[in-house]
Amino acid sequence: MADDQFYREFILDHYRNPRNFGRLEGPDISHEEYNPLCGDLVGMDFRIEDGMIADVRFHGRGCAISQASASLMTERLKGMRLEDARKISKDDVLNELGIEISPARLKCALLSLKVLKVGAYGLANVDEEEFE
Amino acid sequence: MADDQFYREFILDHYRNPRNFGRLEGPDISHEEYNPLCGDLVGMDFRIEDGMIADVRFHGRGCAISQASASLMTERLKGMRLEDARKISKDDVLNELGIEISPARLKCALLSLKVLKVGAYGLANVDEEEFE
C-alpha cells in the first residue's frame, strides 16, 4: 500500500541503523538544529582536512524522515570537498529520499541540510524559507 | 409619510421652541449627562422647596429627540413632588413621546431621564442598562 512507498525500506533501514551516528572528538565544526514543530534534533560534527570533509558524524532524535535524511547526508558528505558540499540543494536531498514529502514534513527532511548550511558554511543568516 | 409620524409636530415644536430652556441661578441641584455616541448633552437645574420641584430649567445640545424629550420632561416636572418624580419610568418617557424609538435612538430619548435619576436622586450607581 501507499505507506510502504512512503516509508521505503531503505529509509526505515537508515532510521533503524543510522550510518555515521555518534560524535567526533575535537571536531573542526559542530552544529545542531532543532525543529520546533515536532521536537526533531539533528547535530553534525565535521573533521576538515585540506578543504575536504575527512570525517562526519551525526547525532539527534526524531522521526524516521529527519533521522534517515541525516544518515543519508553523512554518507554523501564523507570525502566530499567543502565547496562541492556547498552546492548540495534542497532538490538533491529530496531526490535522494525519493519520496513525495508533504509540506508539514519538509522541515524534517531538510533539517540535516540546514545543519550543513548553517554549521559548515557559517551561513547564519540563511533564509529559513529554504528549509520549509 | 412615516417620518411625519416619527417627527411629530409637537416634538419638532419642543425642539424648536424648548420650554424651560436656560439655567437657574443658585440651583439646589444641577446635573449634566452626555451621550458619547452622538455627542448629545442635557443638563438640568432644579430649585427644590419642601420636597417639591419649584422650578426647573434645562440646557444642552443635540438631536430633536433628546432635546424635545428634555423639554417635555421639564414641563412634567415643574411643581411635582420629588418622590413622585422618582417614580417616572422609562415607559412614561417613551409614552409621552408617543413614537416608536429604535434602539440606537433610545439613549437620546432617555438622556433627560438619566439626568433626573443620577442628578436629582443622586443615584450615582444607577445601572447604565436602564437608559439603553
Place this chain on the structure above:
Amino acid sequence: MSTSRSSQAPPALDVEAVRKDFPIFETGVAYLDSANTAQRPRQVVQAMVEYFTTYNANILRAAYGLSETATARFEAAREKVRAFLNAGSTREIVFTRGTTESINLVAYAWGRQHVRTGDLLVCTVMEHHSNLVPWQILAGERGARLEFVDIDDHGRLRQDQFQRLLEQGPRLVAFNQVSNTLGTVNPYREMTAAAKAAGATVLIDGAQGAPHLGFDVREVGCDFYAFSGHKMCGPTGIGVLWGRRELLESMPPFLSGGEMIKAVFLDHTDYADLPHKFEAGTQAIAEAIGLGAAIDYLEGIGLDAIRAHEAEITEYAYEALSEIEGLRIFGPPPGPDRLGVLSFDLEGVHPHDVATILDRHGVCVRSGHNCTMPLLQRLDVPATTRASSYLYTTRDEIDRLVAALHDVKRIFTR
C-alpha cells in the same frame, strides 16, 4: 464493549443525526483532532453567512436599521455567552480573538497593575503555552516568582504541592480546567476555593473545558475565565474573557482606539463602560454571531448528552488503544476526571511518522508537543500522538484509528 458509566440515563445523543450537521464528514475523514480545533456545523456557518449577506453593517456606531440589527445580534450573542457561563451581567463578557488573547489581556491590564517585585504567581506544569508564556513574561518584567504545580504519575495535579504554594500567599493562580494533552479534568472548584481562601486572584483557562463541560462562573467563584470559539463548534477569530465586574472595572484598558471610549480630546480620553472598554476597534462581528449560534447548537443537543457520548467514546477508545502492544497512554484512566483527549506514545515510532501514516488512512490526529512543551519535558518524551474526540466522534472512527495504528506497526517492524 463499554457502556455508559452513569447509573441515571443521560439524554441520548444520536451521533449519526449530529454528523449530518457537519458537511465536512462528507469528505470521509476520521477527524480525531477536535482538541486542536472543532468542526463547525452548518448552523454556525449559516449564521455568519446570514450576517454577511442580509444585515452586514458595523455595530454600535450607526443609527440605521442594518446596523441596529447587527448590533442587536452581536449583543444577543454576548447574552448567550453570559447565560452559558451563568455570569451576572453581559458587562462581564469581553469578546477577544481566543483564549490566548483573553489571557494576555489579563496579563497586561490586570498583571501590570497588580503584580509587584517578589510576588508569587502559581501555574502548573501541564499548562498550554498560552497560559504559561504570558506569566513568564510578566514575572520577568516585574521581578515576580513563577512556580509550577507538578503532576503525579497519573497526570493529575499534585494537590499537596499546590497547598504548599498557596501557603506562600500567591498573587495569582492560573490553571486549566482540562489539560489539552492529558485530558485531565482538574478539581477546579476545590482549587479555586482554596486559592481564593489564600487571597489569590484565580484565572481558569477553559479552552478545553468550555466545549465539553461548560462552566458556571458564579458557582466556581474564580476571577477570570477564558475560552475559544473554535474549539466549541464556533468560528475562528473569536473567544471570550469573562471577568468579575469589580476587577474589570478597576483595570486599565488593554487595546485602545475606536469603540472603547466615551470621549476623546487631544490631551486625554474618557473610557467607555464595560464591556466596551476592552473591545477596541471593529469587533469580529460575524464571528461573535457565529459563536452565539454554536452555543445554541451545543445547548440544543445538551451538554449532558454530549458529555455522556464522549465518555462512552473515550472509554471505548481507551480500551482499544490499551490493547495495542507498545502503546502507552498519558493521563488518567477513563472516569469523571478525564475527557476524550488521548495522547500516547507508540514504542519505536516517532509521533510524526505515526501521524503521517494515519493521515494516509484518512485519520487526522495531532502529533507534536500540543503547545505543552514543559509538560512533555516532565513526561520525558519529545512529542506525543494525540487523538481527541467530540460530540460527533463515532466508534467507527476509533476503529479506523486502531486499524491504522496496526499498519504503522506493520510498516515499522517490517
Place this chain on the structure above:
Amino acid sequence: MSTSRSSQAPPALDVEAVRKDFPIFETGVAYLDSANTAQRPRQVVQAMVEYFTTYNANILRAAYGLSETATARFEAAREKVRAFLNAGSTREIVFTRGTTESINLVAYAWGRQHVRTGDLLVCTVMEHHSNLVPWQILAGERGARLEFVDIDDHGRLRQDQFQRLLEQGPRLVAFNQVSNTLGTVNPYREMTAAAKAAGATVLIDGAQGAPHLGFDVREVGCDFYAFSGHKMCGPTGIGVLWGRRELLESMPPFLSGGEMIKAVFLDHTDYADLPHKFEAGTQAIAEAIGLGAAIDYLEGIGLDAIRAHEAEITEYAYEALSEIEGLRIFGPPPGPDRLGVLSFDLEGVHPHDVATILDRHGVCVRSGHNCTMPLLQRLDVPATTRASSYLYTTRDEIDRLVAALHDVKRIFTR
C-alpha cells in the same frame, strides 16, 4: 453630470455587474456607509464557507492533509497581502484583528522599547481614535510629548506645521493615509520622506487608504502600515500589520502563547521567527482566507477601475449635495487628494435626526463623530452626517440620498 477626470481612459467598471456579487443589495438598501464597513461579495463568503465545510482544521500544528491544506491556504492569503502591499517578504505580514490591534501592537511592542521621557511623538488632529488613543496612553506612560498637526480650512494637513515639528526630531510620526471623516488623501509619500529624513519611525494608518488606493510599502518607505479586512470587502475579525523586517525582528513579542514560540521551558522561552512571533494563539484562519479572497476580488476588478468609478461617484455626489441649501461639506473639493467620504452638516438638523429619516428612506449613512472627536472639536461641530461610497455605489443611490435629504428639510421646516 460629471465625467472622469483622467485624460487616459481607465479600465471600465460595470457597476451593475459588480452589484450582482453582493447579495445584500437584493434587500434594496442604498448603502452609503462603506467607510465604516464595506459589504462582502459572495466570493469572499464562499471562500470562508469552503474552509469551514471542506478543509476545516487548525494550521501549522498538525501533519495531516486537512491541516496542510488549511495552512497552505492561510499562508497563500499572507502571500496575497504581501503582493498587494509589494512587501519584500511574507515575514513582514502580521495578521491581526484589524487596524486597531495592528496599531496597538506597535504601540506596545515597539513603543515600550523605543519611546523615552521627553521624546516627541507626532500625530495629526484628523486621526481616528485608533491612531490617537494608543499614542496618548504611550506618551502618558513614558512621559513623552504628543503633538498634533492641524488642518487648514480645506481639511488638509498643515505641512508648514508638520515641518516645524519634524525639526524637533520626533521619535514617531503616525498619520492616516486617508481621513475617514474628511476624505482627504494625505501626501503620504512626501510626508514619509520628510519624516524619515528627520530620523522618525513612520506609521501609516491605511484603514481608509488600502481599500481604495492600495499601498506600496517599498515605494513609500514607511516603517509600519496597518489596515483592516472588513473595510475592503473582506470579513470582520482580520487585519494586517506590515512592518519593516529589521524593526519587527528587533521588537519583543506582543501577545504570547501558542504558535509564537520555538521552545518553551519552565524558566524561559525562545520565540519563533517572523511573522509567527507576533501571531500568538489560534489565528483567525477563515478570516485570513476571506481577506485573501477579497484581495483577489478587488484586483480582479482592478484598483484603477475602482478608483475611477469612485472618483466619478464622488464628483457626482459632491455636486448634488452642494446644491442643497444649508448643507456644508467638510474636507477638500473633488480631486486627486480626496476620496468618496462626504461628511456634511445640514443647518438646523442634528446628524442623528438626518440619519434616522434617511434610514426610513432605506438610505444608510453614518451619523456621529466617526471616531474622530478631536477633529470634530477642531471643526467645531458635535457630530456630522457621513455618506461614503465604494466600488458598488451607484448614482441612483446618490439620487436617493439627495431626495431623502430634501425630505429631512421638508420635515424640519414644516
